[in-house]
Amino acid sequence: MSEVCVRVAVRIRPLLRRELLHRHQVCVRVAPPGSGQVLLGPDRLFSFDHAFGPTAGQDEVYESCVQPLVESLLDGYNATVFCYGQTGSGKTYTLGGGSQDEGGIIDRVAQDVFLLLAERKSDGSVEATVRVSYMELYREELRDLLDMNTDYKELHIREDEKGNTGKKKKKKL
Numbered sequence: 001m002s003e004v005c006v007r008v009a010v011r012i013r014p015l016l017r018r019e020l021l022h023r024h025q026v027c028v029r030v031a032p033p034g035s036g037q038v039l040l041g042p043d044r045l046f047s048f049d050h051a052f053g054p055t056a057g058q059d060e061v062y063e064s065c066v067q068p069l070v071e072s073l074l075d076g077y078n079a080t081v082f083c084y085g086q087t088g089s090g091k092t093y094t095l096g097g098g099s100q101d102e103g104g105i106i107d108r109v110a111q112d113v114f115l116l117l118a119e120r121k122s123d124g125s126v127e128a129t130v131r132v133s134y135m136e137l138y139r140e141e142l143r144d145l146l147d148m149n150t151d152y153k154e155l156h157i158r159e160d161e162k163g164n165t166g167k168k169k170k171k172k173l
């Protein structure tokens with residue numbers, strides 16, 4: 001894996017059925033395959049660390065961009081993966097997956113964390129605790145997706161002295 005801390009991948013999803021019905025046209029292509037470059041329109045070329053076309057599967061995206069981070073995670077490094085893009089561009093699909101067989105990044109990370117931990121634990125050298133939180137921040141409202149009974153007004157994002165962020169319930173006055 002390269003020494004650069006931030007890496008950017010672009011993923012071009014296939015046209016959806018309704019887009020095909022409305023005769024939408026493809027305007028962005030990976031060019032040439034494997035180059036990390038995308039071609040917008042006829043002649044505008046943009047470079048990324050990775051570029052995936054509409055036929056790229058979840059496994060390809062995960063193995064190239066995320067799996068190495070999971071391995072570093074167990075070596076003690078922090079890692080963040082986030083998806084950015086306009087509505088309907090495929091963020092939820094990439095993170096959450098389209099179906100059971102085509103699991104997204106979250107499913108695969110969870111699987112690999114426990115798989116790799118089991119490997120390291122088998123020689124008795126590692127003890128680990130895994131904690132998970134799952135939150136949605138939408139229109140300034142924070143929701144705990146693992147505790148839907150808590151009102152968003154009770155939740156607050158805080159930073160500790162090291163700059164790590166976390167969700168805390170506001171103290172009731």
Ligand SMILES: Nc1ncnc2c1ncn2[C@@H]1O[C@H](COP(=O)(O)OP(=O)(O)OP(=O)(O)O)[C@@H](O)[C@H]1O
Nearest residue numbers: 013014016085086087088089090091092093094098
């Ligand atoms: N790589 C892909 N292959 C096949 N279908 C895809 C792919 N990416 C996205 N889709 C489909 O495109 C549609 C929009 O994708 P998705 O819901 O993931 O977008 P989003 O960026 O999360 O949108 P929003 O910001 O509105 O939540 C969905 O029907 C999804 O199944």
